Amino acid sequence: MRKKYTVDENCIACDACVVEAPNFFSMNEEEGHAFVSKQPESDQQIELCEMALESCPVEAISSEII
Numbered sequence: 001m002r003k004k005y006t007v008d009e010n011c012i013a014c015d016a017c018v019v020e021a022p023n024f025f026s027m028n029e030e031e032g033h034a035f036v037s038k039q040p041e042s043d044q045q046i047e048l049c050e051m052a053l054e055s056c057p058v059e060a061i062s063s064e065i066i
């Protein structure tokens with residue numbers, strides 16, 4: 001199973017996703033929000049991204065099965 005992650009405009013730049021999964025989420029300092037810098041390719045990587053999704057206090061991260 002593969003998943004694609006996105007961060008929407010509700011992001012408050014709390015950095016939680018970057019802390020949980022730094023290889024997949026980064027912060028755009030100029031625009032003040034996080035973004036997906038790399039999509040996961042393995043189940044272990046998806047697990048890290050799911051932890052980041054769950055850590056988001058404003059539910060700005062979403063995923064879809066691809």
